[in-house]
Amino acid sequence: MASATSSTVDPRTGGADVHLPDSARDLVKILVTGPFGVGKTTLIRSVSEIRPLHTEEQLTEASAQVDDLAGVRDKSTTTVAIDFGRISLPGGIVLYLFGTPGQERFRPLWDDVAYGALGALVLVDTRRIDASFDVLGLVEESGLPYAVAFNTFPDSPRHHTAGQLRAALDLEPTTPMVTCDARETDSSLDALLALVQHLIDHHPPENR
Numbered sequence: 596m597a598s599a600t601s602s603t604v605d606p607r608t609g610g611a612d613v614h615l616p617d618s619a620r621d622l623v624k625i626l627v628t629g630p631f632g633v634g635k636t637t638l639i640r641s642v643s644e645i646r647p648l649h650t651e652e653q654l655t656e657a658s659a660q661v662d663d664l665a666g667v668r669d670k671s672t673t674t675v676a677i678d679f680g681r682i683s684l685p686g687g688i689v690l691y692l693f694g695t696p697g698q699e700r701f702r703p704l705w706d707d708v709a710y711g712a713l714g715a716l717v718l719v720d721t722r723r724i725d726a727s728f729d730v731l732g733l734v735e736e737s738g739l740p741y742a743v744a745f746n747t748f749p750d751s752p753r754h755h756t757a758g759q760l761r762a763a764l765d766l767e768p769t770t771p772m773v774t775c776d777a778r779e780t781d782s783s784l785d786a787l788l789a790l791v792q793h794l795i796d797h798h799p800p801e802n803r
């Protein structure tokens with residue numbers, strides 16, 4: 596992990612102060628990934644202490660030919676490059692959050708966005724479990740440690756047990772699974788903390 600530069604910060608000022616807190620010690624790049632429309636941009640927006648960078652563009656008639664809108668018909672914009680945000684955690688850990696685009700057509704960007712990340716938070720929509728398989732495959736292939744956050748939508752099925760979800764996604768027993776609402780700061784933060792705890796417990800820096 597890189598060492599931090601020192602300055603003052605007023606957390607959650609929405610970008611008024613982009614400096615790192617004096618307590619910043621470990622700067623960590625985290626990937627926020629998942630299929631189209633699962634809530635990646637929303638999660639980064641809800642936790643970032645600086646004004647997040649988004650690259651949202653309107654979904655148009657033209658993209659309907661190539662983008663899979665199944666399950667996310669209401670969506671009007673999509674990420675076309677990256678999302679970026681930052682959150683300082685207690686203990687001097689600062690997470691730099693890089694969100695991937697969800698559309699299949701932006702897959703060539705994936706390796707570049709993921710480069711240098713220490714871990715990934717994979718968002719999963721239980722209404723469209725199958726849509727997560729490709730991204731989970733990419734994360735597995737890259738060797739990145741990860742945690743899975745199930746985003747809850749009003750019509751998400753409630754009957755799945757944790758065991759069923761773990762089996763459906765073929766997750767290791769140690770892979771953390773949390774439920775979250777990406778629109779809620781505390782909930783999104785809890786999902787990130789689950790990933791960080793996993794990195795500390797199972798993938799300490801000396802093993803990387």
Ligand SMILES: Nc1nc2c(ncn2[C@@H]2O[C@H](COP(=O)(O)OP(=O)(O)OP(=O)(O)O)[C@@H](O)[C@H]2O)c(=O)[nH]1
Pocket residue numbers: 629630631632633634635636637638670672673674675695696697698746747748749775776777778
């Ligand atoms: N109910 C509910 N809605 C959510 C949640 N997360 C995101 N949404 C909504 O889902 C829609 C899509 O969210 P985005 O954050 O744009 O999804 P994304 O994964 O960044 O989408 P792409 O970049 O296009 O792949 C938005 O209308 C959000 O308000 C959640 O946890 N719960």
Ligand SMILES: [Mg+2]
Pocket residue numbers: 635636637673674678694695696697
């Ligand atoms: Mg997005």
